[in-house]
Amino acid sequence: MTRSSWTLAAALTAVALCSFLSPSARGDEPTPEVVTEKIDLFNGKNLDGWSVFLAGKEPGKDPDGVFTVEDGVLHISGYGIGGITSDRAFRDYQIVVEFKWGEKSWSNREDRCRDGGLLIHSVGKEGAYGGSWLYSIETNIIEGGLGDFIVVGNNTEEFALTANVKPEKSKLGAWVFDPKGKPQRVLSGRVDWFARDPEWADVRGFRGKDDLDRPLGEWNELRVVCRGTAVDVYVNGVLVNQAYDVKPSAGRIQLQSELAEYYVRRVELLPLEK
Numbered sequence: 001m002t003r004s005s006w007t008l009a010a011a012l013t014a015v016a017l018c019s020f021l022s023p024s025a026r027g028d029e030p031t032p033e034v035v036t037e038k039i040d041l042f043n044g045k046n047l048d049g050w051s052v053f054l055a056g057k058e059p060g061k062d063p064d065g066v067f068t069v070e071d072g073v074l075h076i077s078g079y080g081i082g083g084i085t086s087d088r089a090f091r092d093y094q095i096v097v098e099f100k101w102g103e104k105s106w107s108n109r110e111d112r113c114r115d116g117g118l119l120i121h122s123v124g125k126e127g128a129y130g131g132s133w134l135y136s137i138e139t140n141i142i143e144g145g146l147g148d149f150i151v152v153g154n155n156t157e158e159f160a161l162t163a164n165v166k167p168e169k170s171k172l173g174a175w176v177f178d179p180k181g182k183p184q185r186v187l188s189g190r191v192d193w194f195a196r197d198p199e200w201a202d203v204r205g206f207r208g209k210d211d212l213d214r215p216l217g218e219w220n221e222l223r224v225v226c227r228g229t230a231v232d233v234y235v236n237g238v239l240v241n242q243a244y245d246v247k248p249s250a251g252r253i254q255l256q257s258e259l260a261e262y263y264v265r266r267v268e269l270l271p272l273e274k
Contacts (some may be wrong), residue, residue, distance in 0.1 A: 002169065007203050008144050021030060029123060031248035035093035035269045041253060042267035043088055044072040052080035053133075054257070066257050074264040076116065076257050081132050083256045085122060090226075091250030094270040097222045099141065100214075102261030103206065109259035112202045113143040116262050119152060119254035120224060120231070121246065128154075135159050137246060139224050139233050140190075141262070144206045145231045146213050146222065147193040148159040148174075149239035155188050159244040161231070163191045170198055177241045186244075193233070193240035219265065226250075227272055 041049065042245045046069055056202045057080070065247050085230065101114045107133045109115065122136035129152050130134055137159070140148035153159025165175040174190040184191075199210025207214070212235045223234040229249045235240040 006149070006187075009260075011110065030087065030089040030252070032089040032091040035090055035271050036272060039269040040267070041095075041136065041269055042074055042264065044265075045069060045202060047074075049085060049087050050084040050241075051086065051087065051126070052082070052084050053131045054080045055127070055130075057082070059126060074255075074267075075102075076255065076262050076264065078102075078104060078109075078116075078257050078260040078262070080257050081259065082083060083117075083119070083133055083254045085126065085134060086180045086253040089123075089250060089252045090269060092227060092272055094225045094272060096266060096270065097141075097255075097264060098219050098266035099222070099262050099264045100219045101143075101216055102263060104261040106259045111204050113145075113204060113206050113216060114260035114262065115143075115252075115255035115258040116141040116260060117150075118224065119221060120226060120249045120256050121251040123248055133256065136229065136251065136254060137161060137243075137248075138256075139222065139231075140243075141222065142206050143204075143213065143258075144200045145192065145196055146211070146220065147235045148196065149177075149191040149231075149233070149241055149243055151186055151188050151190075151268040153188060157187065158247060160187045160247050162186070162245040163241070163243045165191060170196070171270065172196075172198075172200060179242065191243065192239065193235070195240075212238055212240065223274065225272070 006017050011029045066077050118140050119136035119138045122134040124135050138150040138152050151246045158175045163179040174192045176192045177194045195210040225232040230244045
């Protein structure tokens with residue numbers, strides 16, 4: 001084979017391999033779509049339209065079956081740190097995730113709160129944050145903190161939000177959402193939902209006195225409304241958190257694995273209500 005033939009063959013091989021990689025692994029940034037009709041982001045059959053990334057594993061590989069589909073439900077075993085990321089990016093939409101907790105937890109989380117997460121406005125490379133996730137804005141899925149915001153960013157204005165909060169941080173070191181409170185710009189860390197129990201403890205099965213989570217084994221609905229640079233979070237129909245001047249204001253969707261088992265039966269995008 002001539003040198004030029006080798007060069008052509010190598011180029012074609014690279015293109016072929018690249019086509020099987022996720023947008024994040026390829027370094028692509030998909031153009032965000034405005035949602036104008038219902039989109040079932042999880043089809044109930046398989047993980048088409050999603051890519052997997054687990055810390056310490058080869059990109060795109062899930063050797064331990066952390067993310068599987070069983071009887072129309074996404075089973076996240078929690079056995080690993082990472083997530084799945086949508087191939088498509090979105091702006092101006094509602095996303096509805098219905099989930100319930102499982103029984104298993106792993107490693108140093110075995111006796112601690114069950115934990116997961118829905119990350120919106122995800123951009124950049126897989127694993128950019130802590131070797132596990134894309135930079136993004138997280139709407140938390142954790143016992144006692146369902147609906148908290150977490151800025152999963154690089155401590156700059158690239159990833160930030162403003163929320164109206166109570167005058168002082170909680171004993172847990174986080175701002176607490178208060179619709180009548182003072183504006184606070186947040187470049188890292190959390191803004192807790194308005195009634196997060198101040199005595200929250202990282203113990204398995206924690207329940208705060210005002211928590212909106214349904215009992216273990218029952219389905220919960222997390223609804224996140226993204227309108228321009230504003231984000232509203234609803235837990236089982238109750239508005240629990242709000243942010244504005246959110247950066248970025250569009251991007252892909254991630255579902256986390258954080259060493260706790262949970263199940264997801266619905267990941268649905270809806271147009272904004274007028």
